[in-house]
Amino acid sequence: MAQMRRRDFIALVGGAMAWPLVVRAQEATRLYRILWVSTQSQPDPFLDGFREGLRAKGYVEGKNVVFELHYAPGDPHALHQIVSELKHGDIDLAVSSGPATRAMIAVTDVPVLFALSGDPIALGVVKSLAQPGTNFTGATFLSLDLAGKRVELLKDAYPELRRLAVLSNTDHPGEQSEWQATQQASRGLGIEPVYVPFFGANEIDDALTTAASSHADGIIVFPEPVTLVNRTRIAEFAVAHRMPSMFGWSEYCEAGGLLSYGANQRATYFWLASYADRILRGESPAALPVVQPEKFELAVNLKTAKLLGMDLNISSILFRATKVIQ
Amino acid sequence: MRSNRLRPRGSLFIKYFVTLFIVVVVPLIFGAVGEAWFGYRDQWHRLDEVLQAEARSAAGKIQTFTDGIRDQLGWVVQFPWTQDEVDRHRIDPLRLLQQVPAIASITLVDQTGTERVFASRLRLNRIGRGLDMSTDPAILGARANKVWYGAVRYQRDSEPYMKIAVAGNLAAAGVAVADVNLKLIRDVVAAIKIGKTGYIIVVDGSGRLIAHPDMSLVLRGVASAYDINRLNNSLNATNGAAVVTTADGGESVVAVSVSVGDPGWNVIAVQPISEAFELIRAALWRFLILVAIGTLITLALAYWLANRMSGPIRQLEDGAKRIGAGQFDHRIAISSGDELEQLARRFNGMAEELATSQQKSERINRLKRFLAPQVAELVEHSDELLDGQKREVVAIFGDLRGFTSFSARAEPDQIMAALREYYEAVGAAITRHEATLIQFAGDGVMVLVNAPIECENPAHRAVLLAIDLQAAVQRLASSWSAKGYAMGFGVGIAMGPATVGTVGYEGRLDYTAVGNAVNLASRLCASADDAQILLDPIVAKQAKDSFALVSLGERIIKGYDRSLEVFAVAHSEIPAESFDSGVQSVELQPNLVSIVGPDL
Numbered sequence: 001m002a003q004m005r006r007r008d009f010i011a012l013v014g015g016a017m018a019w020p021l022v023v024r025a026q027e028a029t030r031l032y033r034i035l036w037v038s039t040q041s042q043p044d045p046f047l048d049g050f051r052e053g054l055r056a057k058g059y060v061e062g063k064n065v066v067f068e069l070h071y072a073p074g075d076p077h078a079l080h081q082i083v084s085e086l087k088h089g090d091i092d093l094a095v096s097s098g099p100a101t102r103a104m105i106a107v108t109d110v111p112v113l114f115a116l117s118g119d120p121i122a123l124g125v126v127k128s129l130a131q132p133g134t135n136f137t138g139a140t141f142l143s144l145d146l147a148g149k150r151v152e153l154l155k156d157a158y159p160e161l162r163r164l165a166v167l168s169n170t171d172h173p174g175e176q177s178e179w180q181a182t183q184q185a186s187r188g189l190g191i192e193p194v195y196v197p198f199f200g201a202n203e204i205d206d207a208l209t210t211a212a213s214s215h216a217d218g219i220i221v222f223p224e225p226v227t228l229v230n231r232t233r234i235a236e237f238a239v240a241h242r243m244p245s246m247f248g249w250s251e252y253c254e255a256g257g258l259l260s261y262g263a264n265q266r267a268t269y270f271w272l273a274s275y276a277d278r279i280l281r282g283e284s285p286a287a288l289p290v291v292q293p294e295k296f297e298l299a300v301n302l303k304t305a306k307l308l309g310m311d312l313n314i315s316s317i318l319f320r321a322t323k324v325i326q
Numbered sequence: 327m328r329s330n331r332l333r334p335r336g337s338l339f340i341k342y343f344v345t346l347f348i349v350v351v352v353p354l355i356f357g358a359v360g361e362a363w364f365g366y367r368d369q370w371h372r373l374d375e376v377l378q379a380e381a382r383s384a385a386g387k388i389q390t391f392t393d394g395i396r397d398q399l400g401w402v403v404q405f406p407w408t409q410d411e412v413d414r415h416r417i418d419p420l421r422l423l424q425q426v427p428a429i430a431s432i433t434l435v436d437q438t439g440t441e442r443v444f445a446s447r448l449r450l451n452r453i454g455r456g457l458d459m460s461t462d463p464a465i466l467g468a469r470a471n472k473v474w475y476g477a478v479r480y481q482r483d484s485e486p487y488m489k490i491a492v493a494g495n496l497a498a499a500g501v502a503v504a505d506v507n508l509k510l511i512r513d514v515v516a517a518i519k520i521g522k523t524g525y526i527i528v529v530d531g532s533g534r535l536i537a538h539p540d541m542s543l544v545l546r547g548v549a550s551a552y553d554i555n556r557l558n559n560s561l562n563a564t565n566g567a568a569v570v571t572t573a574d575g576g577e578s579v580v581a582v583s584v585s586v587g588d589p590g591w592n593v594i595a596v597q598p599i600s601e602a603f604e605l606i607r608a609a610l611w612r613f614l615i616l617v618a619i620g621t622l623i624t625l626a627l628a629y630w631l632a633n634r635m636s637g638p639i640r641q642l643e644d645g646a647k648r649i650g651a652g653q654f655d656h657r658i659a660i661s662s663g664d665e666l667e668q669l670a671r672r673f674n675g676m677a678e679e680l681a682t683s684q685q686k687s688e689r690i691n692r693l694k695r696f697l698a699p700q701v702a703e704l705v706e707h708s709d710e711l712l713d714g715q716k717r718e719v720v721a722i723f724g725d726l727r728g729f730t731s732f733s734a735r736a737e738p739d740q741i742m743a744a745l746r747e748y749y750e751a752v753g754a755a756i757t758r759h760e761a762t763l764i765q766f767a768g769d770g771v772m773v774l775v776n777a778p779i780e781c782e783n784p785a786h787r788a789v790l791l792a793i794d795l796q797a798a799v800q801r802l803a804s805s806w807s808a809k810g811y812a813m814g815f816g817v818g819i820a821m822g823p824a825t826v827g828t829v830g831y832e833g834r835l836d837y838t839a840v841g842n843a844v845n846l847a848s849r850l851c852a853s854a855d856d857a858q859i860l861l862d863p864i865v866a867k868q869a870k871d872s873f874a875l876v877s878l879g880e881r882i883i884k885g886y887d888r889s890l891e892v893f894a895v896a897h898s899e900i901p902a903e904s905f906d907s908g909v910q911s912v913e914l915q916p917n918l919v920s921i922v923g924p925d926l
Contacts (some may be wrong), residue, residue, distance in 0.1 A: 128483055129482050129484040130484040145448040146448060146450070149447075149450065152451060185450055188450065287542075287546070289547075291541075292485060294427075294485075316417060319420075319421065320424050
C-alpha cells in the first residue's frame with residue numbers, strides 16, 4: 001500500500017512538472033455559425049428553446065454564435081436547394097427541426113442535430129440510438145410509441161368516443177407507421193378510425209372539410225409542422241364540430257386543443273443546445289447517443305372542455321394531467 | 327585587460343556557487359520534498375474521507391430513490407384482489423405513474439400470478455389480460471423477499487431500465503412490478519459536485535453504467551462498459567479504499583467506491599487528480615519558483631563574492647609582480663576590512679622590508695669597496711661604527727716608484743693593465759688582513775687598521791699587511807721589469823689617534839681618517855725607498871718584538887718641528903723571491919697628501 005502511494009506520489013510530482021504543458025481548453029472567441037432549418041414558421045418556439053439553451057451554455061448571439069435561419073413552412077422540399085448548396089466550412093453545425101431532417105440526409109460533412117418525432121434509425125440518419133455513428137445525432141420524441149397512447153387517453157377523457165378522425169400529413173416521415181399504430185389502438189378500444197390524409201400545407205383546408213364530413217365524434221391530429229402551424233384553426237374546427245381533440249404537443253393544447261400528450265418540445269430543444277455546445281467544442285456526433293424523452297406531458301384545456309360541455313371530473317384524466325389550462 | 331580584471335575567476339566562482347547552492351537551495355529542496363510528501367499523505371487521507379463521505383451520501387440518496395419507488399409500490403399492494411377493490415386496482419397504477427416520474431410502466435399481479443392491470447406512459451394500458459406471470463422471476467423474487475430488484479438493462483441498447491417488484495403483506499394483495507427508467511437517477515447524481523470537478527457515477531453489480539453526470543455515457547449503453555469495468559475492477563481490488571486510476575477519457579482520477587445496499591450497485595466518487603492534488607501541485611510550483619529564485623540569488627551572490635575576492639587577489643598578484651620586479655615603493659591599497667586587507671598590509675610590510683634590505687645590501691656593497699667583505703657585513707650591522715670618532719688607528723700608505731715616468735712612456739692600455747694588476751694584488755692583501763681600504767689614487771693606496779673595526783694589536787697587523795703588500799707588489803714589479811717597465815713600491819706606516827668617519831654626499835660616501843698618524847704615514851711612504859717599509863716610532867715600538875726592525879736614525883719629516891726616529895722593516899722579513907734587482911731610479915713623490923687635507 002505504502003509502495004503504491006509512493007509510486008502515486010512520484011507520478012503526481014511528475015505530473016505537476018508537466019502541468020503547464022497541458023493546454024487549457026481556452027474558449028476561443030471564435031464565431032460559430034449555426035444553420036437552422038425548419039419546416040415550421042416564425043415565431044418558432046423551438047428555436048427560442050434552443051437559443052435559450054445556448055445562452056445557458058454561455059453563448060452570446062452575435063458575439064460567438066450566429067444563426068442562419070431557413071424556413072420552408074410545411075414544405076421540406078424547399079430546403080433541398082439550401083442543403084445542396086451547403087459546403088463544408090460555411091457553417092459549423094446544422095440544426096434541423098422535425099421533417100426538415102429529411103432534407104438534411106444528403107449532408108455528410110457537417111454535424112447535424114435533429115429533433116424528430118419519428119424514428120431516426122428508420123429515417124436512416126443514425127445507425128443506433130446508443131451510437132449514431134454518423135454526422136447526425138439529436139433527440140427523438142417517440143411519436144410512434146405515443147400514437148396509441150393518445151387514442152387511449154382521448155377515450156379515457158371521452159368514453160363515448162366511437163368514431164375518430166385521424167388528421168395526418170402524408171408528407172411527414174413515419175406518418176404511415178403512426179397511422180397504423182393509431183388504427184391498431186383504436187380497434188383495440190372499440191373505436192373506428194377515419195383516416196384523413198393530406199399532403200402539405202396546401203391541402204389542410206380540404207382535409208378539415210373531409211374531417212367535418214366524416215361523422216367522427218373525436219379527432220386526433222398527428223404532431224408535425226403543418227398542423228402545428230395551423231393548430232389554432234384545427235382546434236377551433238374541432239370545437240366548432242363538437243369533437244374532443246387530441247394532439248401531440250402542449251403547444252396545440254394551449255392554442256385551444258382539448259388534450260395533448262407528448263414530450264415537452266421546448267425542453268428538448270433547450271437540451272439540444274448542450275449537444276450543440278459539445279459538438280462545437282469538437283466532440284463527434286457519431287459518439288453522442290440519440291436521446292429519448294423520459295417525461296411526457298399530458299395537457300388538458302379546461303376552457304375547451306367547457307366549450308364542448310364535457311365534465312372531465314368523472315374521468316381519470318385530470319389527476320393524470322401535468323398541465324391544466326383553465 | 328580591464329574586462330579581464332572585472333571577470334571573476336572561474337574556479338572561485340564555481341566554488342562559491344556550489345557552496346552557496348548547497349547552503350541555500352539544498353535545504354529548500356529537502357523542505358519542499360518533505361512538505362510535499364506529508365502534504366500528499368494528509369491530502370490523501372482527507373481525499374479518502376471526503377470521497378467516502380460523498381459516495382456514502384450519494385449512495386444514501388440513491389437508496390432513497392429506490393426505496394421511494396419500493397414504498398410507493400407498497401401502496402398499490404395493500405388490498406386483496408376482491409371484487410370491490412377492482413376500481414381501486416385500476417386507478418392506483420395511474421396515480422402511481424403520476425406520482426413517480428421514474429416509473430415507466432407498472433404491472434399488478436394477483437395472488438395467483440395472473441396479470442390483472444398494466445399501466446404505462448408509452449404503451450396502451452391493459453386491464454384483466456389474464457397473462458400468467460407466476461413463473462416470472464420478478465414475481466418469484468418478490469414473493470420470496472417482499473422486494474425484488476431486477477438487473478439493469480439498456481432499452482433499445484441505450485436507456486437504462488430496471489424492474490422492481492414488491493409483494494404485499496397479504497399474499498392476496500399480489501405483486502406490483504414497476505419498470506423504472508434509471509435515467510432519472512441522473513437528477514440525483516448530477517446535483518452532487520465534489521469540489522469543482524469531482525463527480526459521482528453509479529454502476530450495477532456487473533459493471534453497467536447507470537448514472538454519470540455526462541448522460542451520454544450512460545446512453546451509449548454497453549459501449550461505455552469497457553472503461554467502467556476497468557474502473558470498477560481497480561476499485562474492487564482495493565476493497566473500497568481510495569485508489570488512483572484512469573477514468574473514462576484516460577483522465578487520472580482518485581476514486582472511492584461505496585455499495586448501495588438493496589439494488590447491489592456501486593456508487594463511485596471520482597475526483598480528477600488535477601484538482602485533488604491542486605494544492606500540492608501549487609506548493610510544488612511555488613517551491614520550483616523558490617528554487618529558481620534561490621539559484622539566481624546564489625548565482626548573483628557567488629558572482630559578487632568571487633568578484634569581491636578576485637579584485638583584491640588580482641591587486642595582490644599585480645603587487646607581487648611589481649615588487650618582484652624591484653618596484654619596492656609599490657603599495658597595495660585594499661580596504662575590504664577583512665583578512666584580505668590584512669594580507670595586503672603584510673604585503674606592503676614585506677615590500678618595505680625588502681626595500682630596506684635592498685638599501686642595506688647596497689650599502690654593504692659600498693662598504694665592501696673599502697672594507698673586507700666580512701668587515702663590511704660587521705660594520706653594516708652596527709651603524710655607529712661608521713660614526714665620526716677619535717680613534718687610535720694605524721695608517722698604511724703605499725706608492726709605486728717610477729710610475730710617473732712609466733705612465734708618460736707607456737700606452738694607456740698598458741697603464742690600465744698594470745694598474746689593474748697592482749690594485750688586484752693590493753686589494754687581495756688588504757682583504758686577507760681584514761684592513762680597511764680607504765682609497766686607491768693613481769699608483770697610491772691608503773689603508774687603515776683598527777678602524778672602523780677594532781682589532782687586537784693593530785701595529786702588528788699593519789706590519790704584516792705591509793710585508794704582504796711589499797711581497798705582492800714586488801712579485802708584480804719583477805714581472806713588469808721583464809716587460810721593460812722599471813717600477814718599485816714603498817710603504818709608510820704610522821700609528822696614532824685620528825678622527826675617523828664617513829664623509830661625502832648623497833650616493834657618494836667615503837670612510838676616511840684625519841690625523842697626524844695619517845700625515846706621518848704618507849710622509850714616511852714618500853720617503854721610503856723601493857721595497858722599503860718605513861715605520862714611525864709608535865709602530866716600531868709595538869712591532870719590534872715580532873719583526874726584525876732597523877732604525878734608520880733621526881729624520882726631519884716635512885711638517886714636523888722636530889726630527890723623528892724612523893724604522894724600517896728588515897729585508898729579511900720580506901719574502902726573498904719577490905725581490906729583484908735593478909730598481910734604482912726611485913721617484914719619491916708625496917702624491918697622497920692631498921687626500922688627508924690641505925691643513926698639512
